[in-house]
Every structure is written in structure tokens, then in C-alpha cells.
Amino acid sequence: MQPRLKHAALFLAMTLQGCSLAPTYTTPTLDLPTHYREQSSDGPWHSAQPADQLSSQWWRVYQDARLNSLQEQLLKANPDLAAALAHFDGAQAYASQLHAGLFPQLTASGQPLRQRQSDNRPLRGTTQPSVYNSNTAGFALNFDLDLWGKIRNQVAAGDARAQASADDLAVARLSLQRQLTSLYVQLDGLDAQRRILSRSLDDYSQALQLTRSRYQGQIASELDLTRAQSQLAEAEAQLDDIRAQRNLTEHALGELVGEPASNFQLAASEQTLNLPDQPRTLPSTLLQRRPDIAAAERRVFAANAAIGVAKAAWYPDFSLTGLLGGQTQGSGNLLAASNRFWALGPLISLPIFDGGRLDGQERQARAEFEEASAHYRGQVLHAVREVEDNLAQLRDLQQESLDEQAAANASEHTQVIATHSYEAGAVSYLDVVTAQTAALQAQRQVQALRTRQLQASVGLLTALGGGWQG
Template identity: 50%
Template sequence: MVRRGVCTVLTAAALVSGCSFAPPYQVPPSAMPSGFKEARGWQLAQPADRMPRGAWWTVYRDPVLDGLESRVASANPDVAAAIARHDQAQAYLDQAGAGLFPTIGAYAQVSRSRQSDNRPLRGATQPALYNSATVDVGLNYDLDLWGKVRNEVAAGKAAEQASQYDIESLRLSLQEKLAEAYFHLRGLDQQQELLGNTVRTYEHALQLTESRHVGGIASDLDVSRAQTQLESARASVEDVSARRALYEHAIATITGKPASRFSLALTVDATYLPSIPAGMPLALLQRRADVAAAERRVAQANAQIGVARAAFFPDVSLGLDGGYQSTTLSPWLAAPNEMWAIGPNLVMTLFDGGRRAAVTRQAQAKLAENGEKYKAAVLLAVQQVEDQLSQLHYLGNESTKEGLALAAAQRTLELSMSRYRDGVVSYLDVVSAQAMELETQTLLLDLQTRKLIASAALIEALGGGWTNEPVDTLTSTTK
């Protein structure tokens, strides 16, 4: 009869073991465009996150940058902290997963006791002194009829995946910040070279003006203007050096090194600006780790609703207990001393003042919050891609026009210097032409730096680069 009852309980548990009160999960709909306004032929792919993220910075063909970027993942303390947070999420998932298995415990006790002579209901034949020896092994298994444990595992799995994507997102963000600081630094190196050449040119111009002044051809005003121009250029050299030091310190911190023991040699070689392939599959949601993390947190909140709703139903577990108990140590583990018990346990809260209902509402509100955060992440991702595409496009046009302006400024300077030597114009015309040429050259170098930074920001916005290979459109993160 007992065996039939146990079988009945197990059969009923099997019938309802697939029950879950979590809502059917769906990725929140987002306002994804059919294509990017600034893309000029690019197409959006379906959401997924299977595309590999590699050493995207190698497209700039700079060995120094390659060496610096390789240190971010291994030496940056922020990345290490994110990895530790992921380890915490993995441990929580393991804790939740342990609920899918039975709990087994053991108990043993050997004691000698004396009971009171005046103990209520004490039998006349019961001894005052007696021994007790017990060994017991028990098993308890939560039948999880309402999917509470399974939803806890699903929520923990989603949290662990989100934490992993957080690591990828942080690592990519730091890599992009390193590239940005590096491009700024190299741009300042080129400005230092430009200003160094400018200082030498202005020194020669000052010598020429002083010679003309001695000969009575030029005035004190011309000498003063030439000297002002020279000292201003020398001051600009110091300003560039000060700004370069700040970027060098930032690079040291990102790569996990003390700024006091880090330096980068001055290099004036222009960094290669990669061309972005036209018509490539722009799988935005496949590459953006922050979007994938936001989607996983929606799934986590969805599963937590199932956990909250399951609290309204009884917690049913199956218990099995067996062992030996005797008043003597010999023979102790013998058949007459055998004891066992088996049967289901049911625990249910009948009244809690609305606590469970409040917890359920909280879980539903969390789902709504995470859903809106996911939509915001998608919108931000689209904006960032549009921003950098437009920057590259318009900065390229500006560079072309500024190149023409530089050619005109150089021609103006040549004519002004020639006419000044001939005594046709004052040195003010030369000063103006020199200032215009320096300003145009500086602006061209700045545009080159801004294009490099925009390209790195676009790579970050795309999730770490691009590929021309076909994309698997199956969504891995929503399974």
C-alpha cells in the first residue's frame, strides 16, 4: 500500500514537472530601421550575437598600438573586476542549479542520558539512565511542480550571460578609449614636428627682418611682429607637450601601468586610416555586447516572474530517511534497530499580508524596466553608428577642402614673403600669411586625428569590427 502511494506521488510529479508560471519569453520589439541613413548601401542583419570579436585595432597597421591594446584584457583592473563579477554570477547560477538535484545528509549520535524521576508520563519500567546510538541518512528532493527552481536556473543563466557580455562591452570600450588617446597623442606628435619646423622658419624670418632693420629697410614694428610670431610658436610647442603628457598618462592607466613609469617615444609617421567596406552586412545586434547584455537581462526578469508566481503554490518535496537506532552499541547496526521513513512533504503559506503579490508586481515592473532599457540600448546603438558614419563622411569632405585651402595659404605666404623682400608690402602681410598657413596645417592634422577617432568609434559602435562573411541569423541569446 505504501509503495502504491509513493508511485502515485511520483506519477503526479512527473505530470506537472513541466509546469512554469513564467510568461512566454519574447525579445521586446525595437524601432530598428531597414538601413542606416549614412550607410550608403549597407544593410541590417537579424539579431544574434555569434560573430567573433578579434583584434580589430590591427586594421590601423601600427605595431605600437597593437602592443598597447593587447595589455588591456590582461592588465586593466576594471576588466579584472568585471571578470570577478562574472564569476559571482556563475557561482549564483551553480547555486540555483543545485536545486535541481536532491539533498543528501547524514546524522550520527552516541550519548548517555538521565531522565528526571518526575518526568510527566514516565513509564514505570523506564530506566533513569540509558544510552542512545543513532546513525541516519536522509534524502530530500524538491519536486519543483511549479517551475520555481527551473525559473531560478533560467534567471541565473541569463544573468551569467549578461555578465559575460558586460565583460566584452567593457573590454571593447576600454580598447576604443585607448585607441582614441593614442590617436590624439600621435596627432600631437605631428603637431610638435610641424611647430618645430615653424619655429625654425620663424627664426629665419626674424633674422631676415633684423637684417633689414639694420640696413634701414624694415622698421622696429616689423621686428616686433616677427619676434611675437616666433615666441607664440614656441609657446604652442609647450602647450602641445603639456597636452601630450595627459594622453600619455591616460594610456598608461588604461594599460594597467603607473603613469610615473610609462612613456611613449615621439613618432611622426601617419597612422593608416582603414577604409570601411561598402555593402557589408552591418549585423548591429550581432556585434553589440551591450545590446546582448540588455536582452539577457530582459530574459532574467521574465524568469523571475515565474519564481515569484510559484510562491503562491505549495512547495512539495519528497523525503526519504533511513538508519539505525539503539540503546546499546552492540549490536547496533542490526535488523531490529532499523528505522526508515518515506513520503512527500507539503509546505504552503496561507497568509502573508500581500507580500507575495507585491513581490510578483515588483518582478513584473522589473521586466518592464529591463524591456525599456533594451529598447534604449538599441536606439543608442543605431545613433552611435549613424554619428560615426556621418563624422567619417563629412570629415573626409572637410579634409579635401582644407587641403585646397592649405595649397592656397602656402602660395599666399610665398607671394607675401617675396613682395616683402622687394619692399612692396609690410611684414604684417607676411605675419598674416604665416598664421594662416600654420592654422590650416594644424587643422588638417586635427582632421586626420578626428577621422581616426571616428573610425575607432565606429568599430566600437559595430561591436568590434566588421566581416564580409555570411551571417547566421539565428538568435542564440534568446534560446
């Protein structure tokens, strides 16, 4: 070959090495608002891209040492998280396998044999021995030139899937942390309900003693006495129900932190969790830090690269092969010139007829890209809805709590008036029971609303990917 032709061929090969048949990748577009409807934003909306996660300890905004300890235990002992970590390790290992295709493959082999050939072997010479030794050792080289970017797109898709698997691990971690925090908030609310009911039981017990004394003194009727007894028993039943709910919640917490429910126990808390202050504005760009959105975007990228792999299968596959070694008949130096063998040359493979297999593979790759793109858009819409839902919950529950607190204050005042009036003989005990029941319900509702506010704050923190501060 002339020098100019050699140079031209080398230039063409180097040019084709940078060729890729994958479509130019762009993140799927979605017509999104520039701010949240439930709360104005301080910046425009941006599409999701893989980004650094927010604070990995977002639950510390609740300033509860026991919650912090449980979260640390979850990260160490939760079996679901361990399974997600193993899946991520497997995805990384698979991506490293794909990277090996970018490099020449060199193998060494050795084969010492003692063999016998058939006496009736076709074309066997009369001087050939029936039993002989054959020692072979050598090296084999294979290198795919990847002129159409098939291997490079496989590597790109594998890397993207490994990144998506890392995001899946973050999704699993965030989901479990949310479950634990939500259960802890629920446990905190049940403890607060227990304290409210315990105080009411003390009041009801004193009221029953007063009514019994008045009944024995023939001041109150038996009807008043049975009403006081019924009210006390009903409050005790409600307290029993709180205990039952708390046991179930405690069991669920034990499972999350990797402990058998039989061994796990949390003492009742005497203080309620603090509701974290919410910033006045939430930038929509924080949504791009959600690991589920980042994982969906990486899978779109991988599907786009897979189209390039499917298209490259239509084109000739060029590879270089080489052999170098030695072979003897049982004795002698394998490296001697007379015992050496070698081979070097290109290998070209071109599909001619496959019954529509390649066409089906390309159509499948394009369909999977459309599926991944649709899933990404759906994930973004779902994320926006989660943020809007929790913003609306926090806003509406705040106003509801203020109204309910006013009702609780009025009910408590009514209870005091009814009790004093009954002691003075101005009203029947039915008025006392009615006032006490209304006051208890109002107090419990105030606490239930606070628990719902805390749950909504957990939802907002996780809906934004783990908080609102980097």
C-alpha cells in the same frame, strides 16, 4: 493504491514536471529602419540576439605594432578588466548553485553525544539514567518535485544572468579597448601637431634672423623685428601646450595598461596612423553583435523567467523527504536491525494567508520585466544612434578635410609669395606674419580633422560591436 491509479499519478507527476508558469518569451519588438540613414545597408534590420562576437582584435585595422602591444598589455594588466572578470566568475558560480536545486539533496550526519537529563524533566521514568550516551548516524534525502517550474525558471533566470554577465565582461573589454585606442589616436595627433609646430619654429627662426639683419642694416623697422619675435614666442608657447597635453594623454594610457604614470612613457611617433578603409555598405545585422545589447536581451529573458517563479509560489510545493540511519545508547552496532530508524514521505506546503506578499512579488516581477524590456529598447536605439553619428562624422569630416586641405595649400602658397615680396621690399613684415599664421593654422586644422576622422572610425568600429568583419 490500485495499479491504474498509481500509473495515473505517475503520469500526472511527470507531466507537471514539464510545466512552467513563465509567460512565453519573445524578444521585445522595436520598429526599426531596414537600413542606416547615413549609409545604405545590404540587409534588413534584425533584432538583437546573443551572438558570437566579431574580431577580438579590431584595432589591428590601424596597422600599428605599438598599439597592438598596448592592447595586449591592457588585457593582461588592467584592474577594471580584472574586476569585471571576477564579477563574471561570481555570476557563473551563482548559476551553478541554482542548478543544484534540480537534483535530490543528500546529506550525511553523525552525532556522538554524552548528555545528562534534568532530574525534574517532565514524564521522566524512574529507571532512566541521569547521564547516558547517545550515538546517532544517518542520511537525509530531500527532493523538490518542482511541479510548477519554480526551480527550473530560477535556473533559467540564473543562466541568463550569467550570460548577461559574460556580455558585461565583453562590454567592459570593448570599452577599455576603445578608450585606449582613442587615447592612442589623440597621442598620434599631438605628435603630428608637434611636428608641424617644429617645422614652423624653424621657419620663424629663419625669418627672425632675416628681419634682425634687415633691422641692423636699417632696412626693416623695429616694429617688424618685434613682430617676428612675437610670432616665434607664440609658436613656442603652442608647442609647450602640445607637450602638456601629450603628458596627460600619456599618463592616461599608462593607467589603462596597468602601469603607474611615473613609469610609463611612449616615445614620440614620426608617422601618423592610417585611416582604415570603410566598406561601402554596413549591414544592420552587425549591430546584434554588440555585447551591451546582448546583455540587455538576456536580462529581459531572466525577468520573464522570474515571473514564472513568482507565479509558482501561489501553488502547492511538493517535495519528498527521507531519513535512514541508526542510533545506539553508547554501544552496539549502529547498523543492527534493532538500532535502525527510517522515515519516508511527501511534504506538501500551500500558502493560505500571507498578507499580500505573494501578490506583491508577482507585481514586482512583472514590473522588473517591463523595466528590462524598456532598457533593451533604449539600448538598441542608443546603438543605432551611435552608428549613425559616426557614419555621419566620417562622411562630413572627409569633405571638410578636402576643403581644409585646399585652404592649407593656398595658405602655403600665400606664405611663399609674402616672404619673397618682403625680401624684395614690396610688402611689410605684417603681410609675412599674417600669411605664416594663416598657413600654420590651416596645417594644424588639417591634422586636427584627420585625428577626428580616426576617432570617428574608432567610434564606428566599437558601435558595431568591434568591427565590420567576422
